[in-house]
Amino acid sequence: MFKKLLLVLFIAVLGLSAVLLYNTFRFPSAPAPRQALQISGINDSAALHLSEALQIKTVSFGDTLAIDTAEFVKIRSFLESTYPAVHTQLPRMIFSEFSYVFTWKGKDTTLAPYVLMAHMDVVPVEAVAESKWSVPSFSGKILKDTIWGRGAVDDKASVIGIFEAVEQLLKENFQPQRTIYLCFGHDEEITGRRGAAKIAQWFKENNIKPQLVVDEGGMVDTEKFKKSGRPVAVIGVGEKGYCNIDLTVEIPGGHSSMPVQETAIDVLNKAIAKIRAQQMPGRITPPVQEMLGRIAAIDEFTTKLGVSNQWLLSGSIISMMEKDKQTNAMVHTTLVPTIVKAGIKDNVIPTVAKATFNSRILPGETSDDVVAFVKKVVNDDRVQVKKQTISLFEPSATTSTSHPMFLKVEEAVYKTVPNVHVTPYLIVGATDSRYFRPFSDAVLNFAPMRDAKGFHGIDERIAVSDLKDMIFFYRLLVTEK
Structure with a gap:
């Protein structure tokens, strides 16, 4: 009897192992690596522009705390002088004094528009942490092809990336096929209620439903998957x-x-x-x-x-x-x-x-x-x-990876980052784009930064090459069908 039980157990284990191995070996293979496009047409001055932006202390301290309005006026003046084509050719709307929407009219206004988003505010640097920085936290120093400073990753690189891409395209007399809205919030780090929330409300009131919204969130990881030999780009498709x-x-x-x-x-x-x-x-x-x-x-x-x-x-x-x-x-x-x-x-x-x-x-x-x-x-x-009822958001809806706009962003990532493997993911933080999710079914979060360092911490920094990738990525989103 005991031998029969052992035999039954052995057969069960063997059968289970066979099922596990069968499922494993029939698992789909990854798409073959793709060759990225050669990045060109990116001005070397972009790094200097990001450096200047990082020196402006647009800090959000808390939802009920005052901001230094002089610094937010300063970054507005900086953007106006640095990107004259954007400011002279694209109408600008101002929300709550320091958040902006630029309208880049497309050739076919019947097409649903795209929205490119970023935020200009940054989190503060703790006084006790300042001495631990390798460079002063708001210095914007460029050392060893890396730009250092609070906001380099979150999220002034995206602000500068979008402005650089659009400024250059305007100088090339390019007009997009569909209308593009450039949205820049000033209080994302304190819920975005004065900036992005009011911008999104304007979209709703005017019955504008973007076909695509792209904001910060996902990045490129080159560390966790070294054995595969491929960087992994994670595109946010929903938020907690x-x-x-x-x-x-x-x-x-x-x-x-x-x-x-x-x-x-x-x-x-x-x-x-x-x-x-x-x-x-x-x-x-x-x-x-x-x-x-x-x-x-x-x-x-x-x-x-x-x-x-x-x-x-x-x-x-x-x-x-x-x-x-x-x-x-x-x-x-x-x-x-x-x-x-x-x-x-x-x-x-x-x-x-x-x-x-x-x-x-x-x-x-x-x-x-x-x-x-x-x-x-x-x-x-x-x-x-x-x-608490303030700053309360239930989990968002998610964008399907079969949606044409996910495929568009995915294609832009392939063309920007060599040998990359792309995957969706769930954003564990919160971004300004959450205000657009109720009326746009393609809200995606990504910027092609690789292993960005110091996010909300010490020695925040971004490689100059990453900034160039970001500019190229935004160009692709605007110019490619």
């Missing part, structure tokens, strides 16, 4: 939702020399620890599913094995993705404390302690699901859980 959850604990305080058993801070700390110790359930959404499929086509055998047999191994795939913060964010609705407040004096136990959790929500889930999860995990009536 955005929500802030406030936790408040109120317990009478008093003198620090006579503490009670549990203070408001104690209770809040326990709640924070509980939430951080348990993630919301992992899930592979359709954009990530396709991303995995395309990456598996150029990756190792084990990757192909897992991706081609998700009916059995999806849990293992999620576990692997959880090991990296970037990929973990693609399979989980995330929750992280970003603001904690309590106390006014060192010898006074505070009565109220508060924490704000920022959540980025997977498609298929909602902000209400996040609130329910937090309440269940905390499981303490002393902790009030409330969702």
Whole structure:
């Protein structure tokens, strides 16, 4: 009897192995590498122009904090003097003082327009981090064919890239087949409600439905897939939702020399620890599913094995993705404390302690699901859980990779980046383009930067060659049918 059980088990394992291997070996191969076009017609002065733009401190400090309007006036003057053809030939609309829309009328105005987007504001540099920069953070220095400074990656390279491409095309007397709108926000880093939101509202009020919207988001990775010998370009096809959850604990305080058993801070700390110790359930959404499929086509055998047999191994795939913060964010609705407040004096136990959790929500889930999860995990009536209504965005719809506009952007990437492999992905952050998603079914996020460094951190920088690629990429989007 025991031998028969072993035999049955052996046959089952053999059969399972056969199914796994069959699915793996029939997995589609990656498209053959393609030769990019020779980049030409890009002015060498573009790097100097980006350097100048980086020296202008267009900082967004916070949604309720004032901006230095003089700096935003300065960048407007800089753009006007640096790109005279754009400013004399294309009508400009101004929104909330410092966001702009330029209209480049096409030959056939019956065609739905394209929108090229970027934002001019940048995040601040922490005072304690300034000394850790290799160069002053707003110097715009060009060293070793690299342009350094806050905003080099996020997102002034895109601003300059678009202006450079359009300025040159105007000087060549080029007119696009369809109308092109150039949209530049000034408050993307603080929700974009004054800039991109109002611009998008203007589009809706005028019943303008862009066929294509291209904004920041995806880039080119040359590090993670070295074994394949190919860089991988990720094109954002959808965004996670955005929500802030406030936790408040109120317990009478008093003198620090006579503490009670549990203070408001104690209770809040326990709640924070509980939430951080348990993630919301992992899930592979359709954009990530396709991303995995395309990456598996150029990756190792084990990757192909897992991706081609998700009916059995999806849990293992999620576990692997959880090991990296970037990929973990693609399979989980995330929750992280970003603001904690309590106390006014060192010898006074505070009565109220508060924490704000920022959540980025997977498609298929909602902000209400996040609130329910937090309440269940905390499981303490002393902790009030409330969702903020400001800066609240549910997960966006996604653009299909079979959409003609995805194929257009994909083709432009192939022509810009040599030997590249292209895949869609889910944007884990938030961009200004989310305001266009309700009325445009082709909103895509990409700029051909390779392994951009210092995003929102120390030593933000971009290679001069990347800037030239970006200019060429925008030219292709405008000029090619």
